[in-house]
Amino acid sequence: MELIEKANQEALSRMLAAEPVLVDVVPASVAIPALKDRMILHAGPPVAWDRMCGPMQGAIAGIAVFEGWASDLEDAASKAAAGEFDFHPNHHFDAVGPMTGMTTISQPLMVVENRTYNNRAYCAVNEGLGKVMRFGGNDAEVLARLAWLRDDFGPAVGKALRSGDGIPLKHLIARGLTMGDEMHQRNVACSGLLLRELAPALARTSDDRETLATALAFIGGNDQFFLNVAMAMGKAIMDPVRNITGSSIVTAMSRNGTDFGIRVSGTGDTWFTAPVEMPKGLYFPGFTEADANPDMGDSTIVETIGLGGFAMGASPAVAGFVGAGTASDAGNFTRAMAEITAGENPEWTIPAMDYQGVPTGIDIRLVLETGLAPTINTGIAHKQPGIGQVGAGVVRAPMKCFEKALIAFAESLGVK
Amino acid sequence: MELIEKANQEALSRMLAAEPVLVDVVPASVAIPALKDRMILHAGPPVAWDRMCGPMQGAIAGIAVFEGWASDLEDAASKAAAGEFDFHPNHHFDAVGPMTGMTTISQPLMVVENRTYNNRAYCAVNEGLGKVMRFGGNDAEVLARLAWLRDDFGPAVGKALRSGDGIPLKHLIARGLTMGDEMHQRNVACSGLLLRELAPALARTSDDRETLATALAFIGGNDQFFLNVAMAMGKAIMDPVRNITGSSIVTAMSRNGTDFGIRVSGTGDTWFTAPVEMPKGLYFPGFTEADANPDMGDSTIVETIGLGGFAMGASPAVAGFVGAGTASDAGNFTRAMAEITAGENPEWTIPAMDYQGVPTGIDIRLVLETGLAPTINTGIAHKQPGIGQVGAGVVRAPMKCFEKALIAFAESLGVK
Numbered sequence: 081m082e083l084i085e086k087a088n089q090e091a092l093s094r095m096l097a098a099e100p101v102l103v104d105v106v107p108a109s110v111a112i113p114a115l116k117d118r119m120i121l122h123a124g125p126p127v128a129w130d131r132m133c134g135p136m137q138g139a140i141a142g143i144a145v146f147e148g149w150a151s152d153l154e155d156a157a158s159k160a161a162a163g164e165f166d167f168h169p170n171h172h173f174d175a176v177g178p179m180t181g182m183t184t185i186s187q188p189l190m191v192v193e194n195r196t197y198n199n200r201a202y203c204a205v206n207e208g209l210g211k212v213m214r215f216g217g218n219d220a221e222v223l224a225r226l227a228w229l230r231d232d233f234g235p236a237v238g239k240a241l242r243s244g245d246g247i248p249l250k251h252l253i254a255r256g257l258t259m260g261d262e263m264h265q266r267n268v269a270c271s272g273l274l275l276r277e278l279a280p281a282l283a284r285t286s287d288d289r290e291t292l293a294t295a296l297a298f299i300g301g302n303d304q305f306f307l308n309v310a311m312a313m314g315k316a317i318m319d320p321v322r323n324i325t326g327s328s329i330v331t332a333m334s335r336n337g338t339d340f341g342i343r344v345s346g347t348g349d350t351w352f353t354a355p356v357e358m359p360k361g362l363y364f365p366g367f368t369e370a371d372a373n374p375d376m377g378d379s380t381i382v383e384t385i386g387l388g389g390f391a392m393g394a395s396p397a398v399a400g401f402v403g404a405g406t407a408s409d410a411g412n413f414t415r416a417m418a419e420i421t422a423g424e425n426p427e428w429t430i431p432a433m434d435y436q437g438v439p440t441g442i443d444i445r446l447v448l449e450t451g452l453a454p455t456i457n458t459g460i461a462h463k464q465p466g467i468g469q470v471g472a473g474v475v476r477a478p479m480k481c482f483e484k485a486l487i488a489f490a491e492s493l494g495v496k
Numbered sequence: 497m498e499l500i501e502k503a504n505q506e507a508l509s510r511m512l513a514a515e516p517v518l519v520d521v522v523p524a525s526v527a528i529p530a531l532k533d534r535m536i537l538h539a540g541p542p543v544a545w546d547r548m549c550g551p552m553q554g555a556i557a558g559i560a561v562f563e564g565w566a567s568d569l570e571d572a573a574s575k576a577a578a579g580e581f582d583f584h585p586n587h588h589f590d591a592v593g594p595m596t597g598m599t600t601i602s603q604p605l606m607v608v609e610n611r612t613y614n615n616r617a618y619c620a621v622n623e624g625l626g627k628v629m630r631f632g633g634n635d636a637e638v639l640a641r642l643a644w645l646r647d648d649f650g651p652a653v654g655k656a657l658r659s660g661d662g663i664p665l666k667h668l669i670a671r672g673l674t675m676g677d678e679m680h681q682r683n684v685a686c687s688g689l690l691l692r693e694l695a696p697a698l699a700r701t702s703d704d705r706e707t708l709a710t711a712l713a714f715i716g717g718n719d720q721f722f723l724n725v726a727m728a729m730g731k732a733i734m735d736p737v738r739n740i741t742g743s744s745i746v747t748a749m750s751r752n753g754t755d756f757g758i759r760v761s762g763t764g765d766t767w768f769t770a771p772v773e774m775p776k777g778l779y780f781p782g783f784t785e786a787d788a789n790p791d792m793g794d795s796t797i798v799e800t801i802g803l804g805g806f807a808m809g810a811s812p813a814v815a816g817f818v819g820a821g822t823a824s825d826a827g828n829f830t831r832a833m834a835e836i837t838a839g840e841n842p843e844w845t846i847p848a849m850d851y852q853g854v855p856t857g858i859d860i861r862l863v864l865e866t867g868l869a870p871t872i873n874t875g876i877a878h879k880q881p882g883i884g885q886v887g888a889g890v891v892r893a894p895m896k897c898f899e900k901a902l903i904a905f906a907e908s909l910g911v912k
Contacts, residue, residue: 113665283709296695407851
């Protein structure tokens with residue numbers, strides 16, 4: 081037991097020592113040299129084409145057309161079914177992606193560097209709300225936006241970031257928590273704080289006024305812009321926490337729309353999976369739970385570092401948005417998550433809870449002891465391809481993942 | 497009594513019906529044609545030179561040098577003492593100004609239009625924190641910043657605003673309240689939201705990249721940038737509430753560093769004054785209450801519309817900053833202010849208080865009945881000219897103002 085406590089303290093101290101900095105935006109082929117033509121990275125643990133959910137298949141068809149690997153969506157789907165594309169999880173390539181989480185060679189990826197451990201993590205640029213690829217959208221409007229992100233926006237933001245020393249994210253998150261963000265379903269404050277840092281550099285480095293104005297309007301018009309930055313940050317923080325012998329701390333939680341998977345520090349890169357659950361939430365006008373796809377995306381990396389559902393107490397406004405009860409109840413979610421975590425983050429605090437730190441470092445033993453599964457704030461995609469987001473809600477990580485993980489963890493320590 | 501209730505309901509409905517929009521930045525001489533050479537508008541009710549506090553005299557000396565009416569600070573002070581400048585309250589010219597509140601012909605003023613009642617109100621541009629003119633600063637650095645605001649920043653922002661239909665403020669304030677701002681001592685969210693709206697227009701209308709980048713950095717680097725917008729908005733909302741026969745609602749609260757003054761709707765433009773009080777607060781390193789100037793500025797217009805100290809419950813982080821107790825106590829201030837107000841603002845709500853609206857429309861009768869004076873969140877200036885801000889705190893409006901006002905109000909209704 082002492083070994084485990086020590087290992088978990090080491091895991092927690094690595095999380096708290098991280099210094100994540102947004103440093104660049106580069107094409108995925110540059111960020112991830114192992115990413116080749118006709119390779120498609122997706123959210124969650126590994127999944128084959130025939131087990132993929134509707135929006136995941138829709139996004140894959142869309143991105144294949146976008147990359148020029150198929151003439152149209154139908155062609156793309158039949159090529160996918162015929163095994164012409166190579167599917168892998170983002171997590172296997174230092175990357176994360178929201179919802180369907182498509183990552184392919186030509187897309188621009190945001191780069192977050194963890195300066196304490198010299199590792200980097202990547203995430204695509206947030207496309208905005210509604211009909212977008214991460215929610216399974218794949219029509220001409222969706223592909224045109226991706227082309228603009230690739231050709232104009234990404235290069236402009238990359239140039240702006242490279243002109244300085246990057247944007248440190250730790251303090252920015254701390255401010256965001258005092259401004260009602262939990263960095264999963266609410267990123268309005270952090271998106272604005274990021275814009276404050278980026279805008280002068282964008283203005284100084286841009287040589288095209290229209291691209292500059294459109295880029296500023298794109299960031300300023302998208303309350304969730306920061307989510308993808310928070311995700312890359314989460315990955316950059318958690319990667320150095322992997323492979324600590326004896327640590328029962330969760331290093332990744334992730335879903336592909338079919339399976340939910342977790343990884344635990346002491347058991348290395350093994351995924352422990354179970355079927356995803358259906359979020360309980362609120363639906364946009366015209367949609368109901370009957371339209372909803374089950375839980376999906378790598379975005380649960382933010383809960384893994386104490387944000388999202390774990391920081392609900394910082395964000396009474398999100399409690400209403402995700403249908404989690406009254407605003408004054410928001411703190412209860414955070415208090416519950418403190419029951420399953422190794423500690424608090426003293427730098428990321430919640431004013432309305434008298435500056436309690438966010439619960440940090442999910443311990444699979446505590447999850448099973450308390451029966452409290454991690455709370456996740458999530459967007460909800462339509463189950464059919466091509467439609468997009470239909471709501472937002474709260475979902476639990478399946479207990480089965482933690483049961484499987486604990487067995488393997490015990491075995492890793494020689495316990496049967 | 498029925499007359500008073502009806503009049504107060506009319507006052508409240510005018511407040512809630514307001515549609516304030518930030519539309520322009522123009523030189524004060526253009527905004528206020530009655531503002532002439534050697535006229536100096538200041539915060540608070542009328543006050544003569546020899547009764548002015550140190551930072552007010554310091555700011556007047558500085559602005560006189562800035563306008564070229566004096567060769568140096570000493571020359572300016574002796575000219576002021578000799579009666580060469582004409583002093584008036586901002587409030588007499590549709591304007592407001594924070595702390596010392598200097599308004600003179602060449603300064604750029606932000607223009608807020610109340611589109612429901614077609615009136616406009618004005619406020620100078622926020623200079624940032626520390627040694628600035630509104631806190632009595634007056635050296636070369638302070639004057640150089642004012643010159644840049646006049647020559648570069650003001651014209652650029654004015655041009656950007658004129659290129660569109662203005663920036664509606666009501667919804668922006670509503671979002672800011674969900675993000676921890678109370679719009680007096682905390683404006684970090686609204687400053688960012690305003691930047692989101694302004695940045696693309698600035699980029700489209702600027703023809704000088706360096707001015708653009710510097711302007712974006714100036715707004716992005718000043719968490720209190722929005723305060724002056726909120727103040728002009730407050731004035732634009734309250735001016736149409738003046739002169740409703742029988743209304744006991746406060747239309748202005750304001751302080752010149754010597755006297756605190758209030759105006760009440762039913763008694764027109766009469767000021768009811770009493771000596772200002774000393775804020776209770778927290779001081780910046782190296783300063784104590786012995787350095788502090790008593791309460792000052794027109795910024796209390798934000799409390800008059802239900803923000804600032806009245807919206808403390810929205811802003812647990814500000815409770816700590818102004819030394820008002822623990823963060824979880826912040827709601828108590830808002831609950832207390834609900835005892836002295838005519839109603840709630842259903843569009844400006846506080847998530848952490850389960851979307852209670854901010855207490856709106858101070859009724860002088862309720863202030864005297866309950867003995868609860870309005871709570872004001874305020875910055876604290878050094879009492880000597882030339883130094884600047886030394887802290888922030890909470891202060892009460894003097895009860896004496898309300899006593900005097902009630903007597904005059906009763907007389908206005910024929911009651912002795």
